[in-house]
Amino acid sequence: MSDVIVLGGGIVGASAALMLAQKGQRVTLVERDFCGSHSSGVNYGGVRRQGRPLHQLPLSQRAHQLWGELPGLIGIDGEYVRCGHLKLARSAADFAALHAYAERTREFDLGLQLLDRAELRARFPWVGDVAVGASLCPEDGHANPRLVSPAFARAAQCHGAVVHEQAEVVRIKHDGRVFQVHCANGLHLHAPWLLNCAGAWAGSVAAQFGEPVPITSAHPAMLVTEPLPVVMDVSTGVEGGGIYARQVARGNCILGGGRGFALGPRQARPGQAAVLEILRNAAELYPFLQGAQAIRTWSGTEGYLPDHEPVIGPSSTTPGLLHGFGFAGAGFQLGPAVGEALAEIVCSGASRQPIEAFSIRRFQA
Amino acid sequence: MKPVVIVGAGPAGISAARTLLDYGIRACLVDEGLRGGGQIYRRQPEGFQRTAQQLYGFEAGKAQAVHRTLDELAPLIDYRPRTLVWNAEDQRLDLLTDNRADSVEYSRLIVATGATDRILPVPGWTLPGVYSLGAAQIALKYQGCAIGERVALCGSGPLLYLVAYQYAKAGATVVAVLDSAPFSAQCRALPALLGQPATLAKGMYYRAWLTAHGVPVHQGATLAQIDGVQRVSGIRWGAHTLACDAVAFAHALRSETQLADLLGCAFAWNPLNRAWLPTRDSAGRSSVNGVYLAGDGAAIMGADAAQMAGERAALALLEDAGVATDRHRPAVLEQQLARIQRFRLGLETAFPFPEKWAAQAPDNLTVCRCEEVSAGDIRAVVDDGHWEINRVKAHCRVGMGRCQGRLCGLAAAEIVAERSGRSVEDVGRLRGQAPIKPLPFGVQVQP
Numbered sequence: 001m002s003d004v005i006v007l008g009g010g011i012v013g014a015s016a017a018l019m020l021a022q023k024g025q026r027v028t029l030v031e032r033d034f035c036g037s038h039s040s041g042v043n044y045g046g047v048r049r050q051g052r053p054l055h056q057l058p059l060s061q062r063a064h065q066l067w068g069e070l071p072g073l074i075g076i077d078g079e080y081v082r083c084g085h086l087k088l089a090r091s092a093a094d095f096a097a098l099h100a101y102a103e104r105t106r107e108f109d110l111g112l113q114l115l116d117r118a119e120l121r122a123r124f125p126w127v128g129d130v131a132v133g134a135s136l137c138p139e140d141g142h143a144n145p146r147l148v149s150p151a152f153a154r155a156a157q158c159h160g161a162v163v164h165e166q167a168e169v170v171r172i173k174h175d176g177r178v179f180q181v182h183c184a185n186g187l188h189l190h191a192p193w194l195l196n197c198a199g200a201w202a203g204s205v206a207a208q209f210g211e212p213v214p215i216t217s218a219h220p221a222m223l224v225t226e227p228l229p230v231v232m233d234v235s236t237g238v239e240g241g242g243i244y245a246r247q248v249a250r251g252n253c254i255l256g257g258g259r260g261f262a263l264g265p266r267q268a269r270p271g272q273a274a275v276l277e278i279l280r281n282a283a284e285l286y287p288f289l290q291g292a293q294a295i296r297t298w299s300g301t302e303g304y305l306p307d308h309e310p311v312i313g314p315s316s317t318t319p320g321l322l323h324g325f326g327f328a329g330a331g332f333q334l335g336p337a338v339g340e341a342l343a344e345i346v347c348s349g350a351s352r353q354p355i356e357a358f359s360i361r362r363f364q365a
Numbered sequence: 366m367k368p369v370v371i372v373g374a375g376p377a378g379i380s381a382a383r384t385l386l387d388y389g390i391r392a393c394l395v396d397e398g399l400r401g402g403g404q405i406y407r408r409q410p411e412g413f414q415r416t417a418q419q420l421y422g423f424e425a426g427k428a429q430a431v432h433r434t435l436d437e438l439a440p441l442i443d444y445r446p447r448t449l450v451w452n453a454e455d456q457r458l459d460l461l462t463d464n465r466a467d468s469v470e471y472s473r474l475i476v477a478t479g480a481t482d483r484i485l486p487v488p489g490w491t492l493p494g495v496y497s498l499g500a501a502q503i504a505l506k507y508q509g510c511a512i513g514e515r516v517a518l519c520g521s522g523p524l525l526y527l528v529a530y531q532y533a534k535a536g537a538t539v540v541a542v543l544d545s546a547p548f549s550a551q552c553r554a555l556p557a558l559l560g561q562p563a564t565l566a567k568g569m570y571y572r573a574w575l576t577a578h579g580v581p582v583h584q585g586a587t588l589a590q591i592d593g594v595q596r597v598s599g600i601r602w603g604a605h606t607l608a609c610d611a612v613a614f615a616h617a618l619r620s621e622t623q624l625a626d627l628l629g630c631a632f633a634w635n636p637l638n639r640a641w642l643p644t645r646d647s648a649g650r651s652s653v654n655g656v657y658l659a660g661d662g663a664a665i666m667g668a669d670a671a672q673m674a675g676e677r678a679a680l681a682l683l684e685d686a687g688v689a690t691d692r693h694r695p696a697v698l699e700q701q702l703a704r705i706q707r708f709r710l711g712l713e714t715a716f717p718f719p720e721k722w723a724a725q726a727p728d729n730l731t732v733c734r735c736e737e738v739s740a741g742d743i744r745a746v747v748d749d750g751h752w753e754i755n756r757v758k759a760h761c762r763v764g765m766g767r768c769q770g771r772l773c774g775l776a777a778a779e780i781v782a783e784r785s786g787r788s789v790e791d792v793g794r795l796r797g798q799a800p801i802k803p804l805p806f807g808v809q810v811q812p
């Protein structure tokens with residue numbers, strides 16, 4: 001018998017398992033495929049606070065602290081660098097929006113620096129002329145999701161969590177006190193706590209407990225270049241959306257933009273339209289890419305709720321059931337803090353960070 | 366109406382296009398190469414003067430026939446050379462021609478994407494002056510140049526002796542041929558090989574010719590290391606060393622299956638090819654409706670078989686499209702293909718896969734040269750508990766570079782299998798990801 005069953009081995013579930021194990025709980029993590037093989041392992045790798053809605057910022061700030069302790073938490077640096085996140089504005093209106101954001105988030109101490117055209121040119125000469133200004137968050141950065149997310153599960157295991165991979169949860173029963181979880185491979189587990197961290201697939205668990213949510217899947221398109229001379233010294237994005245890009249130490253540039261399509265319930269591809277969009281338009285923002293070659297593309301399956309906010313916190317129907325899913329393309333950075341918040345609810349009844357805005361109750365009319 | 370599209374203008378694709386035209390269907394034939402003919406019958410650039418005899422030897426007649434067929438077809442069909450298929454989606458292929466992106470929708474599709482060398486790396490294989498056997502042959506056939514002046518040819522498979530013969534005939538000094546297969550294996554294979562006496566005779570002729578012309582052939586000799594600082598200076602095997610200035614090596618061929626993968630074709634483990642291959646029925650129908658497979662891209666069987674399989678697939682396509690076709694031809698083709706298949710079994714006995722390769726690969730051996738991943742890096746990931754090839758890729762980048770594992774994928778799988786105590790089949794296959802080959806930024810898109 002475990003104290004807690006965590007359903008889903010993405011960064012959210014694995015962080016929760018790690019934090020719970022660190023607090024002495026008996027944790028079992030069940031993952032249908034391999035830990036960190038879905039969104040958490042294939043995302044763009046942006047670890048940024050800049051641009052998030054205000055009510056996400058307390059959680060995001062806490063995540064920022066945890067990312068700062070990454071090697072101590074998971075045993076590797078995960079290629080995490082705090083090189084800064086530069087958000088580009090393509091018009092005066094977009095630049096004004098960046099100003100307004102900086103104003104609104106002043107109390108959170110993100111350290112945002114607004115750069116006008118001349119300052120932007122001087123500091124980041126590789127940015128294309130289409131940018132009229134930018135906002136820099138110097139302490140944001142990026143990391144390698146392929147390494148970071150599986151390492152959270154590995155760390156949980158090292159702290160005593162039991163991790164079952166290739167174990168798909170197919171049936172869950174609750175007798176008012178204990179959850180009985182059955183997996184396709186014959187595994188049976190029970191525990192008084194169940195954490196629903198099943199990412200884009202979490203909706204069916206919620207629905208089963210009488211609290212359906214309007215979750216949909218979407219598939220951000222990703223692309224990577226051959227290694228290029230290192231020029232990008234910050235991770236970038238564009239106000240109002242568009243092509244985002246970062247460059248890793250090895251020299252490869254990773255770009256995202258647009259949406260792909262589902263190949264099946266678990267697999268996705270970026271799609272030719274999105275790939276060609278990136279190849280045609282990226283050089284406008286990042287002129288040094290002209291003539292470089294894209295060597296690989298990919299996508300993933302991410303859960304989105306209509307308001308683009310996650311569901312985090314206790315079930316409204318079932319004691320012992322906690323949710324943490326639906327991060328709308330931005331859960332990699334938040335993941336460790338969400339895991340911690342869920343662990344705190346289990347251990348002390350409440351999360352230290354405010355999470356009321358993410359309650360599943362918001363979908364109950 | 367959407368056209369029938371054929372990808373690959375080698376023997377399989379050309380024969381498919383010919384067959385379709387015989388029944389009034391003008392296919393769209395797409396090929397990455399400058400001039401059609403495929404790898405085996407690769408044509409020299411315009412203006413080069415060598416005769417077919419010089420270029421293709423015994424195969425001159427066949428090569429000329431294939432070229433003639435394509436030349437006749439070209440004006441009658443929609444032939445698109447210099448065109449890379451980089452993605453498949455939604456009954457449509459995405460194309461790249463001279464920096465222009467375009468796409469073509471298809472009603473039905475024949476995939477005849479051919480093969481490349483199967484590479485089992487050895488220390489020193491990334492030195493300048495080291496080529497695959499196929500690449501060494503292309504240099505000679507296409508550009509009319511040798512890879513070096515004193516050339517060592519290593520590995521195994523029929524191509525080994527053919528390339529040695531072609532190099533020696535063209536005037537290069539072949540300092541040694543190292544065949545990892547022992548002579549005894551070739552003797553054991555004889556009964557099966559006798560099924561195709563002409564092909565067997567050619568193989569024996571090359572072998573005898575090499576000996577008669579003083580080219581040293583070492584059987585049961587496994588290339589252990591390629592020496593050199595700035596470029597190749599020699600090779601080692603057993604207790605032997607030998608000076609040379611270029612090396613070509615490969616262990617037979619591997620199918621180019623990425624397009625079939627992107628198309629969603631089902632794959633199955635093929636023990637004979639020691640690879641995951643797209644499944645097909647005896648006519649070449651894949652698991653995906655309207656998608657047909659032919660030639661070495663479906664399984665390694667050689668040029669003659671590719672030509673037959675191209676015709677067979679085209680007939681299946683016609684039949685499925687409701688066109689009345691020659692009722693006897695399919696059975697004839699399938700019988701001939703079955704015979705070649707038995708010969709293939711013999712070849713596999715004659716040139717067996719070097720099972721010990723993975724165990725012997727030193728830790729510091731570079732397996733994936735795009736991403737600079739060593740055998741030791743891969744083993745470390747396996748020791749960490751991973752064994753599924755895509756997970757191993759995620760952890761150490763093997764197969765993530767510009768070749769997307771086309772060169773290193775099979776070798777990496779061998780190492781993972783050996784280290785994890787699983788079969789190569791169990792380790793799985795690298796998932797295909799677009800683009801099949803790199804795409805440039807700034808590409809022009811057809812409206």
Ligand SMILES: Cc1cc2nc3c(=O)[nH]c(=O)nc-3n(C[C@H](O)[C@H](O)[C@H](O)COP(=O)(O)OP(=O)(O)OC[C@H]3O[C@@H](n4cnc5c(N)ncnc54)[C@H](O)[C@@H]3O)c2cc1C
Pocket residue numbers: 007008009010011012013030031032033034035036037038039040041042043044045046047048167168169170197198199200201202219220221222298299300301302324325326327328329330331332333334335
């Ligand atoms: C292409 C892409 C780019 C992105 N870029 C960024 C970015 O730059 N920055 C950022 O912060 N965020 C980004 N995101 C979002 C981020 O990756 C996700 O929000 C985050 O990883 C979600 O973590 P998770 O643990 O909830 O989900 P997942 O990683 O999807 O994990 C859920 C797990 O649950 C398992 N599971 C599901 N059902 C079952 C079952 N029945 N039984 C057992 N296991 C089950 C799944 O197999 C899966 O492993 C991106 C997402 C994508 C797809």
